[in-house]
Amino acid sequence: MDSMNFYILLLIAVIAGWLMGRFGSAAKVKTKPNGRDIFQDYFVGLNYLLNDEPDEAIDTFIKALEINSDTVETHLALGALLRRRGKVDKAINVHQALLARPSLERAFSDSVRLQLALNYIAAGLLDRAERLLNEVLNEESDARWEALQYLITIYQTEKEWSKARSSCIKLLESPRYKKDAEIRASAAHFCCEIAEQLLETNQDSQAKAELKRAFTFERKNIRALLLLAKIEQRQGNFQGAIKELLRIRSANPGFITQVLEPLNQCYQQLGSNDEFEKLLREIVRENTNTNAVLLLAKIIKDKAGSAVAIAFLSEHLDQYPTLDGLVELLSLQIHNVESEVAASLESLLNLIHEQVSKNSEYRCHHCGFETKSLFWMCPSCKKWDKIRPISKTAGGESSLARK
Template identity: 40%
Template sequence: MPDIALLGLILAAIIIGYLFGRRDQYRRSQQQGKGLSRDYFLGLNYLLNEQTDEAIETFIKVLDVNNDTVDTYLALGSLFCRRGEVDKSIRLHQDLLARPSLTFEQSLRVQLALAKDYFSAGLYDRAESILVDVSRQNHEYRDDALQNLLNVYERERDWSSAVEVAEQLRRSLGERYAVHLAHYYCELGEVKLRDNNRVSARQAIRQAFSRDKDSVRASLLLGQMEFEEGNYKEAVKALQRVSRQNSDFISLSIPMLELAYERLDGRRALAAYLSRCLNDKPSSAVILAMTRMLLRDDGNEKAIEFLTEQLEIHPTLKGLNVLLDLQISFQEEEAGSELDIIRRLSEKMLESKSVYRCEGCGFSGRRMHWQCPSCHSWQTIKPVQGIEGE
């Protein structure tokens, strides 16, 4: 439905609600039935002439707020937000809050709506102030206020405050916030690592695992820490855990895992692990890691043979590019030149493709995000599968 038609319906609902709210008063007193104010009829005139904004301004000014109209006013504010007119929604909700006729429950609802307006406008401190106040005032709207407060802290990257709020929600709503908490602790761990506070970073990682034992991000972070500290066996242990937690993310663990095994001189152990991964869930990351091992240990021809066989079963652009590189280095100069043209074309194709995609909203890009920049969901972005991905 077009916005202008929807606005008209909302305004009509406000007027009808107003009239129902006044009906009993009219019955009791003919004095009040003499007519509505001049502004009321001016508002009707604006509406009939499709001057929607002017009509809204007029009705907000002259119509009472009662049980029959408050929901419609809130719907109107929501419509303003969807249209990107947050300033109008803010003004509407501020005007509503100034009405002495609001009940306590209605006031809380309007405050929540105003906090969402402030959040949409990027006024996070104002949104936070209202939401903290509402969460302390009323149990019925507490969880709603806390959920919106969590959005504020995420946007501000205030991970300590996010942990406090998510723990409250976890106690009241159950384990649905466990994944959120694991990521908040990982965020805190990364901050501590950047500050070279490795003890606190380890504590944060332990907290992440305590909230979500299958936290891939915590395993990767722990593997990175162990590797940097020279604990290569522990790094391998942490990184191999990823394949059991969520095999979609194996590609994120392979590069550091190869380095850790190299420091341990553990090529046979790495080969055995990669073979298991290949049997469980083939991916270009695993196939190309095995190709690199064969190239290093058995030479170009064996690597080409293995990769060709795998691409027939599990074709990917990444694998094709590596195969072309190997063929170019193995062929005569003239043949290599022809292959090089194909290689450049396939590389351009690959460069235009997204590497990661959100399963929730479809956002895609070439960089991994643990929280989707578009829909703000946690751990819904994964490596792209299929011929263009893994």
């Protein structure tokens, strides 16, 4: 029995309990207006369930249960169950029927509208969902916090970043969500999205203002720091760019790979290659980042020759073996072996290189989605900041990559 069946059976138990209660206290509900015994419906539904036809079972229970103040919650739950089973149209019908009841209590009216909005979102009817949620929002009941969360989902899907941020700001007014790290991170990313749009049209100073705003939600937002460094770099302020990039290094060493190239460019512009080498040595000492090791090996090779670079790499790989590092080491050593062996070795290296280049570079820590490029929002589970670099050192993920 899968978990869904178990869930349905549990639900049946609840309904059965309710029916028994009603039966015990008021015999008049035993028979529905059309004269059919409600127990008959109950057993028909149960039969469907035992025959592994849960959708028919749900339908039967919905039809069997008259809507009244005692059964509203059951109808709500059955509608939600239909949505989760992908029967969005049926779920919409169930919840719309509830909403159409004139005497629906206020607390239920909010729940029904929230459920209906979720159905609309599932059906891709985002405009309708938005209208309904704004209705709940304007009534200022406790349901507005939940409505705001769904609104954020909608605006995020529609890339309406400014509206998404406004909804976050409203949600952060709630004492319950005030310190919610995920909502604060979302708000920071919405600022970054707006900043990126401004950068496309060269509105650098407005973009900078948006990034400053991002830091009010999350003090060390990596994406905002990277964007700020990018603006400084393109404006020729290389010292300023380096300052921001180094802040990323201390805020989250997992993102070292992302700062290496811009750092290299900025130090080159300043003519401070030695200073960059010093920094790289420091990074390699405290963090086993493979890209930093490979970059340093290349600098050593250009400056002091292959033999010194080979010695450096061998020593490092003894301690922290990685496939990328070994491939680089063998490529350097290939000139020292006989030509026949060198040819075979080169073919082998090409094969390994091809294999390595297929590997994912990033993984979502929430849903496990793997990708070759960095996404700030996971394309699979739509959560922000859950995608992080995969460590290439033997033994799996580096603790440094975690936030």
